[in-house]
């Protein structure tokens with residue numbers, strides 16, 4: 594680190610605004626950020642909110658739609674202010690200090706502007722922080738150490754971790770009614786074991802359906818949901834390319850990935866849960882945890898790393914919330930203060946700043962989604978800075 598700091602002072606500290614936004618004055622650059630940042634953020638988030646509407650298409654009420662649209666508005670406004678502010682501070686720092694320091698190049702501007710996310714609604718703050726933590730986990734797994742290499746190189750270890758995360762998330766959602774997005778909603782135990790329905794079906798979750806119907810209903814609905822995601826992804830792919838008949842023909846060949854993944858996940862979950870409940874050797878709670886764990890096997894057949902990183906973050910968040918719930922009744926003032934401290938307000942800006950810093954300095958640790966998000970927030974400015982910095986590093990290393 595000390596070496597890199599020295600290297601930075603020698604070769605990167607003198608990069609000026611002229612290097613980063615060539616041929617454009619700072620005022621013009623900021624003005625174009627004010628126009629294009631909101632547009633690129635809208636492009637990034639529209640499919641996510643569209644999916645939120647599709648997901649609830651059967652039970653969508655006016656209130657739900659209003660809530661989704663309000664969240665969308667809050668998200669666009671908060672993220673736009675964050676992106677524009679970040680681009681402005683970058684110029685202000687360059688003009689003010691006339692020289693870069695390792696952390697004033699990108700870390701501090703992003704850390705400062707990330708605080709504007711807290712102006713958004715609670716759901717948006719949760720989404721932004723989860724995404725940042727997810728990219729952080731991804732960068733950790735791409736590092737060059739034994740643990741990261743072992744996990745990222747073995748599908749079996751990843752599947753075992755994913756199974757554990759899946760069990761934790763679904764257990765947290767079912768037993769403690771915890772919020773947060775996940776592939777499926779947990780199946781509630783709705784029938785008492787003394788009732789007539791239970792004796793007829795032999796399973797305690799679906800009063801009007803047989804186990805087979807219940808399984809089929811889940812697989813079908815989730816397949817359609819996954820298919821919607823596949824279509825949105827295909828549309829996104831097309832929107833990133835120039836319009837021609839060729840790209841449209843390509844878009845018609847939708848690569849089905851999320852459809853089978855969603856249906857396999859719920860299929861394994863419901864099948865195991867119904868089977869275990871029918872065999873009736875263990876209590877329903879344990880059967881549910883086992884079924885949720887088995888559902889995680891889907892990672893072995895459809896290894897989606899974005900989902901894997903998301904599952905790790907969600908599982909840690911669930912564990913923390915369970916820990917908070919268990920310790921809520923404590924008499925100790927220090928423990929109570931530690932448990933109720935709003936860590937997101939401190940952690941999120943730091944992690945977000947670290948992630949963008951890594952994007953600039955070590956882009957090999959970032960995935961495609963990470964780079965796309967940073968670019969959408971800053972109207973492709975983060976990649977422009979990254980290219981300039983990497984080019985300078987390469988040139989300087991060539992000279993050494």
Ligand SMILES: [Zn+2]
Nearest residue numbers: 610619622684
């Ligand atoms: Zn500038």
Ligand SMILES: [Zn+2]
Nearest residue numbers: 796804807867
């Ligand atoms: Zn059943």
